Amino acid sequence: MAAMLSIENLTKRRRSRVILSDVTFRAEPGRVTGFLGPNGAGKSSTLRILLGLDRAGGGRALVNGRPYRELRSPLRTVGAVLDGSGAHRSRTARAHLSWVASSNGIPRRRVGEVLDLVGLADAGRTRVGRYSLGMGQRLGLAAALLGEPEALVLDEPVNGLDPEGIRWLRRLLRAHADAGGTVLLSSHLMGEVAEIADDLVVISGGRIAAAGPLLEVTAGHASLEDAFFTLTGGAAHRADGGSR
Amino acid sequence: MNLLRLVAAETRKAATLPAVFAGLAVAVLGSLAVTLLNSVSVRNAAASGNLERVVSTSPVETVFAALPLGTVGAVVLGVVAMSSEYTANSDDAGGGRQITATLTAAPGRLSVLSAKALVTVALVAVSAAVTLPAGLFLARAVIGDAAAEAAAPGDVAARALGAFVYWSLTALIALALTALARSGIVPMVLLITNSSLVSFSLLLSNVTPLARYLPDLAGTGLFLGDDADSYTAFDLVLDPLPGGLVMAAWAAALLAVAALVLHRRDA
Incomplete structure (x- = not known):
């Protein structure tokens, strides 16, 4: 079975501030799940807990029923892109992907393959510090695809991509889900x-406001935008904090 | 198995990080430059018959007098192994820090820290293996017959090994402190100042003899050898073995704390 991501009753506080309260949802194989919410709603925190980067106050986040931190070669199961490429600025894209590959026992030939795939073949020997935002996103995707994972977890992946890049990403994610992968x-x-989404999870103020197939969530609303503002109570207008 | 992969990954990281080469350059070229300067002054003193102007005329002592630069190099190697994880990328490239990539690739914090420690010690070993023999060769070549060599070969070998251990433990302490601080600036400034300009432990030893158990002072015997007390006014320096063990205990304790904090703290 392909990787299922399940988030169960997650709670998280930072000092006295509640970041997440009782967040529960799933991302199923063969489907693209959109995790929608205003800035500061808890999207990044949820994904960081799922990837074992941050600790939950309560609840659990599981990949195929196991916490991420227990995966032996995690990049072969889950590929993730969080804030930026995760590459050190003084390294080249090739050098970055090479160490990522060796950390999970991924063959070196994959480095060239993913660079081709994301359209960075010509920039593989450029220092990452000289990359644009869009190139950084592409490099992050390259690292995520390195281990040919079943699941892709992407935090704000279209940030900085040009229209052509967005279209390309959309097709890539669609193809991944159609092949049975989880997005x-x-x-x-x-x-x-x-x-792009088949399923939708709407989060607002650290709580899940709605979850289900796209058409179900937006039923009774004129558009996704209407549904979003109704569900989040206009929270998008008081966008506080940032995506970390 | 997993640890081997992580050691391979950390080796690749080190081999492609310019700051690592800066650390190696300080350790190797810095030490050799100081050794050269010291050797020239010993030779000049001998030539002019003013041998009392220099601390020691022995080529071996001249080499060991340059050790603080090796310590500075070790500090740089230990600090950058960890601080590079927390350096933010330029905002134009989306910000972000390498620690995210590192911990998603290898979620076991203890394994990551262990791999970093092993690679750091290996780099220190490389710098020691180059610096000490090259320094000795340089000092002998410059000083020549101008001064007699007092040190016995076995003693020299033991002190060279001690210097490598001292540098390694210093690098590991730097690594642990940087992991705790999540930034290289404070550990770098603190440890470089302490090992080159002003030894805080030495200052503190004026207040309390307990200062001899602080890591840097405790380990001093490792490279000063058995007659370390001839270098200091007081019976301050521990013997090589107990001193080395005290310093190693510091390094182990700090690494354990760093592993625990990495395990619990949000990345």
């Missing part, structure tokens, strides 16, 4: 999510 992507851009 979970967060965004604060409703249009992007509406274009």
Whole structure:
């Protein structure tokens, strides 16, 4: 069975501030799950807990029923893109992907393959510090695809991509899900999510406001945008904090 | 198996990080430059018959007098192994830090820290293996017959090994402190100042003899050898073995704390 991502009753506090309260949802194989919410709603925190980067106050986040931290070669199961490429600025893309590959026993030939795949073949020997935002996103995707994982977890992946890049990404994610893979992507851009998601999870103020197939969540609303503002109580207008 | 992969990954990281080469350059070229300067002054002193102007005329002592630069190099190697994880990328490239990539690739914090420690010690070993023999060769070549060599070969070998252990433990302490601080700036400034300009432990030893158990002072015997007390006014320096063990205990304790904090703290 392909990787299922399940988030169960997650809670998280930072000092006295509640970041997440009782967040529960799933991302199923063969489907693209859009994780939608205003900035500061708890999207990144949820994904960081799922990837074992941050600790939950309560609840659990599981990949195929196991916490991420227990996976032996995690990059072969889950590929993730969080803030930026995760590459050190003084390294080249090739050098970055090479160490990532060796950390999970991934063959070196994959480095060239993923660079081709994301359109960075000509920039593989450029220092990452000289990359544009869009190139950084592409490099992050290259690292995520390195281990040919069943699941992709992407935090705001269209940030910095040009229209052509967005279209390319959309096709890539669609193809991944159609091949039976799991895709979970967060965004604060409703249009992007509406274009690609099969399932929708709407988060607002650290709570899940709605979850289900796209058409079910938006039923009774004129558009996803209407549904979003109704569900989040206009929270998008008081966008506080940032995506970390 | 998993640890081997992580050691391979950390080796690749080190081999492609410019700051690592800066650390190696300080350790190797810095030490050799100081050794050269010291050797020239010993030779000049001998030539002019003013041998009382220099601390020691022995080529071996001249080499060991340059050790603080090796310590500085070790500090740089230990610090950058960890601080590079927390350096933010430029905002233009989306910000972000390497620690995210590192911990998603290898979620076991203890394994990551162990791999970093092993690679750091290997780099220190490389710098020691180059610096000490090259320094000795340089000092002998410059000083020549101008001064007699007092040190016995076995003693020299033991002190060279001690210097490598001292550098390694210093690098590991730097690594642990940087992991705790999540930034290289404070550990770098603190440890470089302490090992080159002002030894805080030495200052503190004026207040309390307990200062001899602080890591840097405790390990001093490792490279000073058995007659370490001839270098200091007081019976301050521990013997090589107990001193080395005290310093190793510091390094182990700090690494354990760093592993625990990495395990619990949000990345």
